[in-house]
Amino acid sequence: MSWTTSLFLRLSPLILPYLVLFCGGVLLTVCQSVGVLTPLPHAGGALDAYAGILVDRSFFASFAFSLGVAAVSALFAVTAGTILAYRVWQLPGKLSTAALVYKIPLILPHIAVAFVILVFWGQSGILASAAHSVGLIQSMNEFPNFLYSGWGIGMVLAYTLKGTPFAMILAMALLTRFDTRQIQTASMLGASGLRIFYSIVLPRLAPAMHTGFIILFLYNFGAFDIPFILSESRPGMLSIHVYNLYFKHDLARRPEAMAILTIMFGFAVLFIIVYSRVVRRLESGVRKL
Amino acid sequence: MKPIITLLVLVILFVLPVIVLLLTGLAPGWRFPDVWPDTFSLAGIAYLIRNHEQILTSLGSSFVFSLLTVLTTLCMCLFPAAAFARIEFKGKSMLEGLLLTPALVPPMTFAMGLHFLFIKFSLAESMAGVIIVLAMFSYPYMFRALVAGFQTMGEDYRICARNLGAGSLAIMLRVELPLLIPAVIAGGSVVFLVAFSEYFLVFLIGGGSVASFTGTLFPLLSSSNRSLAAILTLIFLFLPIVLFLIMDTALVRLYRKKGMS
Numbered sequence: 054m055s056w057t058t059s060l061f062l063r064l065s066p067l068i069l070p071y072l073v074l075f076c077g078g079v080l081l082t083v084c085q086s087v088g089v090l091t092p093l094p095h096a097g098g099a100l101d102a103y104a105g106i107l108v109d110r111s112f113f114a115s116f117a118f119s120l121g122v123a124a125v126s127a128l129f130a131v132t133a134g135t136i137l138a139y140r141v142w143q144l145p146g147k148l149s150t151a152a153l154v155y156k157i158p159l160i161l162p163h164i165a166v167a168f169v170i171l172v173f174w175g176q177s178g179i180l181a182s183a184a185h186s187v188g189l190i191q192s193m194n195e196f197p198n199f200l201y202s203g204w205g206i207g208m209v210l211a212y213t214l215k216g217t218p219f220a221m222i223l224a225m226a227l228l229t230r231f232d233t234r235q236i237q238t239a240s241m242l243g244a245s246g247l248r249i250f251y252s253i254v255l256p257r258l259a260p261a262m263h264t265g266f267i268i269l270f271l272y273n274f275g276a277f278d279i280p281f282i283l284s285e286s287r288p289g290m291l292s293i294h295v296y297n298l299y300f301k302h303d304l305a306r307r308p309e310a311m312a313i314l315t316i317m318f319g320f321a322v323l324f325i326i327v328y329s330r331v332v333r334r335l336e337s338g339v340r341k342l
Numbered sequence: 343m344k345p346i347i348t349l350l351v352l353v354i355l356f357v358l359p360v361i362v363l364l365l366t367g368l369a370p371g372w373r374f375p376d377v378w379p380d381t382f383s384l385a386g387i388a389y390l391i392r393n394h395e396q397i398l399t400s401l402g403s404s405f406v407f408s409l410l411t412v413l414t415t416l417c418m419c420l421f422p423a424a425a426f427a428r429i430e431f432k433g434k435s436m437l438e439g440l441l442l443t444p445a446l447v448p449p450m451t452f453a454m455g456l457h458f459l460f461i462k463f464s465l466a467e468s469m470a471g472v473i474i475v476l477a478m479f480s481y482p483y484m485f486r487a488l489v490a491g492f493q494t495m496g497e498d499y500r501i502c503a504r505n506l507g508a509g510s511l512a513i514m515l516r517v518e519l520p521l522l523i524p525a526v527i528a529g530g531s532v533v534f535l536v537a538f539s540e541y542f543l544v545f546l547i548g549g550g551s552v553a554s555f556t557g558t559l560f561p562l563l564s565s566s567n568r569s570l571a572a573i574l575t576l577i578f579l580f581l582p583i584v585l586f587l588i589m590d591t592a593l594v595r596l597y598r599k600k601g602m603s
Contacts, residue, residue, distance in 0.1 A: 077459065299454060
């Protein structure tokens, strides 16, 4: 048995499911988007679904909206997570056990986090009650309508709450291997706390931040659970749009749903490639200590 | 002063929601503009007890398919992770990148295509189908953990066992797997949580036939009775915690018994 065959055999438990189920699944999505293997025989041309989408302004609005919600919440989560991870890492030993509470949203499913946001930020929610009790508002209608403002604030809040502990875990993994003497040296040489964070800690945490941003951004971009509870109708997230086309409209519109999924898949792959290239280029320009 | 602020922020962000959920669960009549509930009642818990069969079924079903997903990902990743940690070959980093993509791209994009295939092979609306889709989406976490585990373990144990005459399957199962338990638990917990808390994929592939805890929770979240949803959410939170604690203690005991700690 040649070396390549033996290597392939050893990798096969992973590669075969990957090819058949993942690549196969994507392929079937692409096929159905051009009208092949659809539940109903496809009458029009192969690219009809794409042509329909690309002239539809509401598709672009949804796409931009999904991008915005995903990017803003991923950015918030990575920023908050990194700062909090650094602060938790600095806590004295006894308190750092108490800080483990940050793992709570990691355990809660996305739909439960969305529910928490609903309970807190709704017009009859906890924050509205608190605002009323301190006299900021007189009735619940005066409380700003965060969840249905058309800006996706509810989704951003939910994704940020869910994503922050995730970004923290990634940063913590790097911090545990961090050499504290570098910080001690810097502070002995007179660097301020802020300066230490920016010049010493942040560059070390950058890899975790990039990974966290890619994962959270793409997840938020294409996930369904949180938008299904918190989304507003227009412009909606793309995943909701696909869901409606897939389940609520007649089968003839299946190619449209699949075409949107194909575009989302293409965007995700493109984003991963471009982002990692840019990061690599940026990092090669930085002097390594 | 600084540590107190840090802890305060953590408490407001992550503990306060749990407290509010607890209050919501115990006070069904808690409404605007009360900052603190007027009356507490056990109505939510009584409802829970009345419907315990449905809730326990969905909880059990979620538990079973999540654990089976963990096992599936372990079977998929064990040998390939060993190869990845030890063998250098051309295109390895490229292949690694490709193998990690299922966790990054929106799972809808391949799951909806697969749905078609699953209907043809009557895997749709079956637990096997749900497990396959969840495993395809979550195996990268297991894979990463196992590759790291193999790298920290090194090759000495394997070489030693081989010199003593063990076959490769025996080495993997009796020498390496026990040493890999921490890595398996690290990867497995993430896979378990991903599977346990997923709503959409289970709904898409499982249809109505595969009961799940998220599926039971979902309709309650948008209903007017928030107290029930809050109680179920809390169960959701405490069950994995209890599970992890049990596993942690069991592991420490096992290691102590074998004199490894």
